[in-house]
Amino acid sequence: MHFFINHSKLPLPYSNPPKKIISLVPSQTELLYTLGMEDYVVGITKFCVHPPEWKHSKTIVGGTKQLHIEKIKALRPDLIIANKEENVREQIETLSHIAPVWVTDINNLDDALSMIHQMGEICRKNALADQCATNIQNNFSLLKSLQPSKKAAYIIWKQPLMVAAAQTFIHEMLTLCGFLNVFENKKRYPSITEQEFITTEPEFILLSSEPFPFQEKHIHYFQQMLPNSTIILVDGEMFSWYGSRLLHSVAYFKILIENIQKNN
Incomplete structure (x- = not known):
């Protein structure tokens, strides 16, 4: 069983980048696209609407909470990306017998930025991921909040x-x-x-x-x-x-x- 929660101190699971990725998290599917991983993503959920063309070129493996386990197994992935909040624990535990599952747990902006850096490390797209995270951080530093609240x-x-x-x-x-x-x-x-x-x-x-x-x-x-x-x-x-x-x-x-x- 391979099942690990996103944390900066956890070791990354690969000495080589994954070649067959299934993403069960819409926002992280879009991140994989941004990082140029089109040739490596084989499966996504029906809620992964960005980029729209992937709904036709990738295998749809169900919804985020109603996954088709056998369809996922048939794709023979070497990495499954899931999220603690968006996916069902029992299904993820089942999938962990098929391939390593990276379960992210994102509650704030720092968590999101850390996840983006980690995705870059896993996919060997460090420079693209680091630039993406830096741009996001810079954008938020310029956001002027409502006054008064x-x-x-x-x-x-x-x-x-x-x-x-x-x-x-x-x-x-x-x-x-x-x-x-x-x-x-x-x-x-x-x-x-x-x-x-x-x-x-x-x-x-x-x-x-x-x-x-x-x-x-x-x-x-x-x-x-x-x-x-x-x-x-x-x-x-x-x-x-x-x-x-x-x-x-x-x-x-x-x-x-x-x-x-x-x-x-």
């Missing part, structure tokens, strides 16, 4: 009502933008009642485009619940993808912050 709730699911709370990558992004997460006293992704939600009195309600695809038609539901809150549809990839998508996040956040300050 604004109370916000970040909604990820409708029924049941679920939010991004503390100890999540989304919470880190909210904080860096200058939002005060009204559910920072809870952990991970709790379900909440409507009454709990109303009691928090957020100034802003951010409806994420994923995993639940919130759209304009859902705004009325929340506006009735909290008529004094400002409701914004946001791009979930910018708040929750921790690979090379972060190269675009700060530009997105700057526009979001500017629009809020302009209208308040």
